[in-house]
Amino acid sequence: MEISYRNPKAFLTKTGGFLEGYEYSLNPYIGCSFGCKYCYVRKLPVSLFRKEEWGTWVDVKQASKESFAKELKKAKEKGPVRIFMSSSTDPYQGVESNEKITRLLLETMTEIQPDFLFVQTRSPLVKRDLDLFKKFNGNLLVSMTIETDREEIRKLFSPGAPPLKARMNALKLLTENGITTQAAAAPVLPYSDEFPKKLSGITNRVCLDDLFMGDGANGKRSIKLGMEELHQEAEAEEWFNRKHIHQVVKDFEKVFPAENIKINKEGFIPFQEASEKT
Ligand code: SF4
Structure with missing residues (x-):
């Protein structure tokens, strides 16, 4: 892993409408050591260049609490501040254990709270920051990607990402401690019959997405990334089909209330009202 250090002028990036409902994205790192094979960022300029x-x-964005606090205050003066962390990296990838950039940003946000913070990760390291999550006034959702419950499938599609069991345990811990959470089966990968039930035991809400709706290019990026071939290798060709999501939704409806199943973008938009929380 090649690790470099940068001193960015700013951390908050205007989303320009790309992330529905958010004014800013927040990426503590550039690059991502998890290197998921289906990652659409592979086809974006940040990777292509x-x-x-x-x-x-991985480029570590070195942060100081003072300058991020200043940036947050300034943003809040201008209007609502809803933040998506992170859109093109994982805030809890391995390097975060030592660098603690995500933790520093979170600490600052507990003091100067955004209107909403969405934390998206695949890493059990997220549980380290439970103490900070507890300080948010209900304006936070922690989303853990769990694409499947089959470890051999995880190893095929995202060999560099953390094992599924550790992710599930971390999500359960956060949920049990009163944090609003969701499991994001996004992109959903071939799973066992027990998968929906397993997720229902660790969170109240799921986001379901596939490699067609979720790649930002109606499936073209997923095809370029070799997802069809990987499904063949997994002997699960029928899963790489844009109609398969209907079966997935049916499977999850057996154990989750319909209102707690979010599809594609729905799973990532900020709460409008406290009543939307699950
Ligand atoms: S964790 Fe996210 S950003 Fe990192 S490689 Fe996987 S999909 Fe891409």
């Missing part, structure tokens, strides 16, 4: 392969490098 680098010589090294996606998943082999």
Whole structure:
């Protein structure tokens, strides 16, 4: 893993409407060591302009509490501040254990609270920050990607990402401690019959997405990334089909109330009202 350090002028990036309902995205790192094979960021400029392969490098954005606090205050003066962390990296990838950039940003946000914060990760390291999550006034959702319950499938599609069991345990811990959470089966990958039930035991809400709706290019990026071939390798060709999501929704409806099943973008938009929380 090639690790470099940067001193960015700003941390908050205006979303320009790309992330529905959010004014800003917040990426503590550039690059991502998890290197999921289906990651659409592989096809974005941030990855294409680098010589090294996606998943082999990380730039650490060095932060100071004072400057991020200043940035947050300024943003709040201008209007609502709803933040998506993170859109093109994982805020809890391995390097965060030592660098603690995500933790520093969160600490600052507990003091100067955004109107809403969405934390998106695949890492059990997220449980380290339970103490900070508890300080948010109900304006936070922690979303853990759990695409399948089959470890051999995880190893095929995202060999560099943390094991599923550890993710499930971390999500359960956060839920049991009163944090609003969701499991994001996004993109959903071939799973066992027990998968929906397993998720219902660790969170109240799921987001379901597939490699067609979720790649930002109606499936074209997923095809370019070789997802069809990977499904063949997994002997699960029928899962790489844009109609399959209907079966997935039916499977989840057996154990989750319909209102707690969010599809595609629905699973990522901020709460409008406290009553929407589950
Ligand atoms: S964790 Fe997210 S950003 Fe990182 S490689 Fe996987 S999909 Fe891409």
